[in-house]
Amino acid sequence: xxxxxxxxxxxxxxxxxxxxxxxxxxxxxxxxxxxxxxxxxxxxxxxxxxxxxxxxxxxxxxxxxxxxxxxxxxxxxxxxxxxxxxxxxxxxxxxxxxxxxxxxxxxxxxxxxxxxxxxxxxxxxxxxxxxxxxxxxxxxxxxxxxxxxxxxxxxxxxxxxxxxxxxxxxxxxxxxxxxxxxxxxxxxxxxxxxxxxxxxxxxxxxxxxxxxxxxxxxxxxxxxxxxxxxxxxxxxxxxxxxxxxxxxxxxxxxxxxxxxxxxxxxxxxxxxxxxxxxxxxxxxxxxxxxxxxxxxxxxxxxxxxxxxxxxxxxxxxxxxxxxxxxxxxxxx
Numbered sequence: 001x002x003x004x005x006x007x008x009x010x011x012x013x014x015x016x017x018x019x020x021x022x023x024x025x026x027x028x029x030x031x032x033x034x035x036x037x038x039x040x041x042x043x044x045x046x047x048x049x050x051x052x053x054x055x056x057x058x059x060x061x062x063x064x065x066x067x068x069x070x071x072x073x074x075x076x077x078x079x080x081x082x083x084x085x086x087x088x089x090x091x092x093x094x095x096x097x098x099x100x101x102x103x104x105x106x107x108x109x110x111x112x113x114x115x116x117x118x119x120x121x122x123x124x125x126x127x128x129x130x131x132x133x134x135x136x137x138x139x140x141x142x143x144x145x146x147x148x149x150x151x152x153x154x155x156x157x158x159x160x161x162x163x164x165x166x167x168x169x170x171x172x173x174x175x176x177x178x179x180x181x182x183x184x185x186x187x188x189x190x191x192x193x194x195x196x197x198x199x200x201x202x203x204x205x206x207x208x209x210x211x212x213x214x215x216x217x218x219x220x221x222x223x224x225x226x227x228x229x230x231x232x233x234x235x236x237x238x239x240x241x242x243x244x245x246x247x248x249x250x251x252x253x254x255x256x257x258x259x260x261x262x263x264x265x266x267x268x269x270x271x272x273x274x275x276x277x278x279x280x281x282x283x284x285x286x287x288x289x290x291x292x293x294x295x296x297x298x299x300x301x302x303x304x305x306x307x308x309x310x311x312x313x314x315x316x317x318x319x320x321x322x323x324x325x326x327x328x329x330x331x332x
Contacts, residue, residue, distance in 0.1 A: 001303035018114035019312055022084045024062030029313045037118045042098025044124070046309075047106070047112045050090035050137030051328040054166065054221065055244065057320045059087045071271060076111040076119060088112035090327075095124070102126065108139045108291060109296055115309060115332050125287045127194045127293070135294055137329050138167070138302060143169035143290035144242075144270040151268035152215050152240045159211040163191035163229055164220025165204070167326045168242065172217055173202045176295070185209070187228075188220070190323065199301045217242055227253045236262045244269070267314055302326050 002230040016034040023029050035150045037043045043098045058064055064072050064081045072081070079085035091111040101120055107124040111117055114313045145168050154160055154176050162173040165188035173186040177200075184202045186193075198205035212234030218226045222258050229239050230253055252265075268274075274282055302325035312330055 006161050006258055006329075016116045017111075017309070018078075018086055018112060018117075019058055019088070020079070020084050020086045024083065025060065025317070027060065027313060027316045029309075034116055034119060034283045038099055038264060040121050042091040042095045042100075042119050042121050043101055043116065043118050043123060044107065044109060044111075045096045046090070046091055046093040046115050046117065046280055046332045048092045048137050048332065049088060049111075049134050049309075050088060050140070051088070051113075051316075051319055051325070051330065052140065052167070053320055053325045054168070054330070055089075057089065058244070058312045059085065059315075060320060067217055072306075074110060074111070074112065075123060076117070082091050086114075088114045088291075090137045090140045091117070092127070092133045092139075093332075108132050108136050108287070110140060110318060113309070113312065113330060115137070116295070122284070125284070125291060128291055129295055131291060134329065135297075135300055136169075136248065136291065137326055138285065138299060139290050140270075140304075141167045142293055143287055144168050145175055146220070146286065146290055146293065147270045147274065148172050148240060148242045148268045150274045151242075151266060152176075152217055152238060153276070154179055154182060158183075158214035159169055159212075160184045161187060161209060161211070161216045161229065161232065163187045163216070163218045163225035164222070164243070165190065165196060166219060169217070169219030170200065170202075170302060170326070171244070171299075172219055173197070174200050174299070176215075177202050183211075187225070194227070194325075196326075197299055200298055213237060215240070219243055221245060223250050223252075226250065226255060230258060230263060230265070235262070239263060239265045240268050241265065242268045305329070306331060 015031045020030045069081045074089050089110040091109045105129045160176045176184040186197045187205045193205050194204045209232045211232030214227035215238045216233050217240045218229050239282045305328040309332045
């Protein structure tokens with residue numbers, strides 16, 4: 001990648017505005033200094049960010065376990081989970097200063113909610129031709145869903161149950177449904193999510209599961225859903241726990257026929273590539289693929305709301321607390 005710089009009229013110094021959590025349960029937009037990009041860095045003017053309701057709720061409420069503080073640090077996070085902290089990981093913007101091969105390009109970056117930022121060029125993923133930046137805020141969620149599908153090792157023709165019709169769970173079901181011959185069922189007690197599943201061509205249930213399933217994925221954060229997954233998994237079936245419970249403790253029913261049916265319960269977390277993919281895949285390759293997988297315009301149905309950055313300080317708590325929130329888009 002060329003390091004020759006293409007200067008623009010955009011001021012590469014000055015200040016930026018960013019959303020911070022000064023303490024648990026409170027947020028504010030702060031002004032902070034912005035330095036000019038150095039070699040191998042770029043200045044990005046933000047177009048959109050996405051609120052990832054599940055993880056951001058845990059951070060906002062101060063429910064990240066101290067044991068996970070280092071592992072949970074975002075690539076461009078500032079502060080610490082002790083508070084104050086600046087957190088988020090779904091930014092789409094246009095490079096206004098940097099190496100000439102990226103200047104003027106629209107990129108995705110794992111960055112908190114901020115109107116302008118400087119980041120290493122190797123952390124920027126150029127959007128594929130034709131992908132609207134408005135939809136690209138789903139990239140981090142799609143990357144997580146792709147990793148879950150890999151961990152679940154879903155194969156053609158299998159029956160798959162996905163518990164939880166949030167953003168990630170729905171994307172897992174969407175990817176699974178694209179595998180030839182796979183019968184995928186998205187399960188959520190919220191019957192209003194049926195219309196979302198219908199838009200994406202996914203079978204839906206509010207909880208009446210028949211099974212047995214070859215693969216069951218829990219992306220709901222619910223102990224009850226995990227118990228349901230264990231109950232309806234077939235002989236030697238695979239159960240993938242894709243939720244992150246923060247400081248919570250979960251009751252897992254390991255009695256009954258759990259051992260007799262030789263069920264396999266595994267975790268999935270996007271911070272690591274599955275062992276099956278590590279020899280060939282990098283994080284950059286996985287993100288590039290996630291962006292390609294967003295080409296389907298039907299995925300716009302996962303954008304559940306839209307708020308201006310100027311309104312975010314007041315709107316943020318309600319965005320997190322609303323059960324209707326999927327991916328909430330912030331515009332700059």
